[in-house]
Amino acid sequence: MSPRRAIIGVFDSGFGGLTVLKALLEVIPDADYAYFGDTARLPYGSKSVETVARYAVEAAHYLESHGAQLLVIACNTATALALDRITNAAHVPVVGVVEPGAEAAAAATKNGKIVVIGTEATVSSHAYRKALEARALEAREKACPLLVPLVEEGWVDHAVTEQVARIYLGEAFADGFADADVLVLGCTHYPLLKPLLHRVAPAHVRIVDSAESTARAVASHLRQLLPPRPAALYNDERRAVARLKFFATDSVEKFRRLGQRFLGHELADVLHVDLKE
Amino acid sequence: MSPRRAIIGVFDSGFGGLTVLKALLEVIPDADYAYFGDTARLPYGSKSVETVARYAVEAAHYLESHGAQLLVIACNTATALALDRITNAAHVPVVGVVEPGAEAAAAATKNGKIVVIGTEATVSSHAYRKALEARALEAREKACPLLVPLVEEGWVDHAVTEQVARIYLGEAFADGFADADVLVLGCTHYPLLKPLLHRVAPAHVRIVDSAESTARAVASHLRQLLPPRPAALYNDERRAVARLKFFATDSVEKFRRLGQRFLGHELADVLHVDLKE
Numbered sequence: 031m032s033p034r035r036a037i038i039g040v041f042d043s044g045f046g047g048l049t050v051l052k053a054l055l056e057v058i059p060d061a062d063y064a065y066f067g068d069t070a071r072l073p074y075g076s077k078s079v080e081t082v083a084r085y086a087v088e089a090a091h092y093l094e095s096h097g098a099q100l101l102v103i104a105c106n107t108a109t110a111l112a113l114d115r116i117t118n119a120a121h122v123p124v125v126g127v128v129e130p131g132a133e134a135a136a137a138a139t140k141n142g143k144i145v146v147i148g149t150e151a152t153v154s155s156h157a158y159r160k161a162l163e164a165r166a167l168e169a170r171e172k173a174c175p176l177l178v179p180l181v182e183e184g185w186v187d188h189a190v191t192e193q194v195a196r197i198y199l200g201e202a203f204a205d206g207f208a209d210a211d212v213l214v215l216g217c218t219h220y221p222l223l224k225p226l227l228h229r230v231a232p233a234h235v236r237i238v239d240s241a242e243s244t245a246r247a248v249a250s251h252l253r254q255l256l257p258p259r260p261a262a263l264y265n266d267e268r269r270a271v272a273r274l275k276f277f278a279t280d281s282v283e284k285f286r287r288l289g290q291r292f293l294g295h296e297l298a299d300v301l302h303v304d305l306k307e
Numbered sequence: 308m309s310p311r312r313a314i315i316g317v318f319d320s321g322f323g324g325l326t327v328l329k330a331l332l333e334v335i336p337d338a339d340y341a342y343f344g345d346t347a348r349l350p351y352g353s354k355s356v357e358t359v360a361r362y363a364v365e366a367a368h369y370l371e372s373h374g375a376q377l378l379v380i381a382c383n384t385a386t387a388l389a390l391d392r393i394t395n396a397a398h399v400p401v402v403g404v405v406e407p408g409a410e411a412a413a414a415a416t417k418n419g420k421i422v423v424i425g426t427e428a429t430v431s432s433h434a435y436r437k438a439l440e441a442r443a444l445e446a447r448e449k450a451c452p453l454l455v456p457l458v459e460e461g462w463v464d465h466a467v468t469e470q471v472a473r474i475y476l477g478e479a480f481a482d483g484f485a486d487a488d489v490l491v492l493g494c495t496h497y498p499l500l501k502p503l504l505h506r507v508a509p510a511h512v513r514i515v516d517s518a519e520s521t522a523r524a525v526a527s528h529l530r531q532l533l534p535p536r537p538a539a540l541y542n543d544e545r546r547a548v549a550r551l552k553f554f555a556t557d558s559v560e561k562f563r564r565l566g567q568r569f570l571g572h573e574l575a576d577v578l579h580v581d582l583k584e
Contacts, residue, residue: 078558281355
């Protein structure tokens with residue numbers, strides 16, 4: 031392995047972060063990736079700050095011990111509740127998904143009114159509202175706890191999911207926010223619902239998720255971390271396929287099976303991790 | 308505390324086991340109860356045998372260390388996947404919910420055809436099918452992964468939940484099982500859906516849950532464990548209110564709030580537990 035080839039650690043409570051990994055692979059294909067899915071303890075979205083922070087810091091240390099030179103917290107709940115704690119505990123740069131998501135929303139909005147959907151924990155933390163208000167944008171946050179289980183049931187284009195989305199979005203795009211023009215997908219499961227959410231959201235609404243803008247933020251960090259390389263070598267390495275390694279705290283078989291739904295292709299190298307060992 | 312007053316440990320991944328505790332309080336009001344809800348790691352229903360067994364054994368040891376003289380595994384997934392492991396690891400009698408549930412189904416059926424609904428993990432284990440076939444009954448098991456999140460969203464009598472239940476029960480009461488006459492609620496969240504399930508299930512179907520029959524099985528165990536007491540003393544103690552202590556691995560505040568939905572009254576004495584300590 032070239033010493034210049036970065037090892038990027040990606041952490042999520044389960045599978046959702048694979049949508050972020052997918053975006054990373056497009057923007058930074060010439061890197062090695064170590065993905066940690068805390069599937070034995072998922073979901074984080076209904077849990078408390080203390081519990082989520084403790085789990086996330088354990089995962090961050092695990093990825094560092096496997097050589098990660100930069101950590102991507104590809105989980106909105108962990109970012110919203112524990113980014114400071116993870117950053118303090120880590121010895122390498124840490125990038126979360128909330129700031130890049132807010133940045134993407136700011137770029138997309140015309141009238142400055144944003145609706146954010148996410149888990150109960152993400153919404154309760156008001157991390158998105160704070161990040162959006164810091165950009166002089168108005169934010170309405172709406173918890174949608176049923177969307178993750180519906181995605182995991184595979185009902186990504188199902189009449190029930192559409193009905194649930196209509197209820198949630200109906201409550202969100204109301205009162206002062208009927209004319210909000212951006213919908214932020216504040217949970218990494220939701221990109222799988224994009225076509226359905228496009229149908230259900232008001233016609234003028236642009237949907238943004240943080241995967242792509244997170245990937246760009248990571249690329250910018252990497253440029254600071256690893257100095258520019260000679261063009262020839264760089265071009266050679268660009269052609270190299272990214273190397274992927276996956277760690278899961280619950281069943282490896284299930285991680286392979288559900289994971290490919292999110293990543294879009296097979297997951298070869300999946301190892302089981304017991305964090306108590 | 309009278310030395311004859313039993314301490315009963317009740318274990319669940321979260322709140323669902325409180326429906327079993329409720330039945331226990333009716334059948335055995337003169338006991339002390341220690342309830343352990345592993346809310347930081349719930350749900351168990353989508354996790355592997357290894358993970359569920361490890362979590363459940365830790366919880367069993369915790370309850371034993373708090374004086375439990377008998378353990379009730381008030382979680383269908385933990386019973387289905389790990390009852391043997393828990394029984395081997397414990398030093399006191401252990402009662403699960405699957406055998407009592409099968410017993411109740413056997414008593415309720417006329418034509419010997421039973422439909423069981425439960426989590427993905429419970430259904431994959433085929434614990435109910437084995438328990439029912441051992442009683443010469445035919446069983447159709449159906450995983451209903453969305454029902455737990457719908458109950459936790461509080462949508463216990465909602466049009467969406469009814470639509471989801473129609474889909475699941477439509478698939479279960481089909482082919483050779485259209486005339487099944489008993490529906491076993493193989494998950495402790497489901498009793499909250501009983502009125503809705505009565506509407507959705509075929510009219511001739513009797514719904515049984517294992518809470519009540521589990522409570523009777525526990526009472527029978529207790530009689531063996533603690534010898535009969537003088538009638539006068541016994542009557543005095545019967546009048547005593549059960550003492551309840553709750554342990555939760557995630558937020559105490561949330562346990563109090565969601566817990567009373569399942570138990571039907573306030574939860575006073577809730578302590579936070581960190582199993583890593």
